Amino acid sequence: MSIWHLLILLLVVVVIFGTSKLRNMGGDLGSAIRDFKKGLSDEEPAKKDKDSDRLRADPPAAESTTQEAQRDSADRK
Template sequence: MGSFSIWHWLIVLLIVVMVFGTKKLKNIGQDLGGAVKGFKEGMRDGTAPEEKPAATANQVSNAATDKNTIDVEARHKS
């Protein structure tokens, strides 16, 4: 009962192709490749340095008290 020879693997491959069909196997291969690609991109994004926050609390309070600030949404509402 040692390892399988090349003929055993070819017979198993033939049976798998007959059961699932080539189109189904192609779709499975594409899905698996997309999952691996997404995983690699996720791992790469996880090591990227974090970005600075858009505005600090001090900047927001200064913008709220600034008399030259225009509310863009208010302009479009009227």
């Protein structure tokens, strides 16, 4: 496609949609992309915090699990 083909195509699009509708569509597309990027950047720190908290947490002790089981069996009696 040459530059003339692109200019004719642009002219047809402007005639069909009009400049104001094209301007609104461009603004909507820009805000959607901006919100998408913001959502991605907001999600990353939360993911990192969750992973680091999981690594720092102490696993439950085996003794406490058996003590809870003994308490449950005593409560049932």
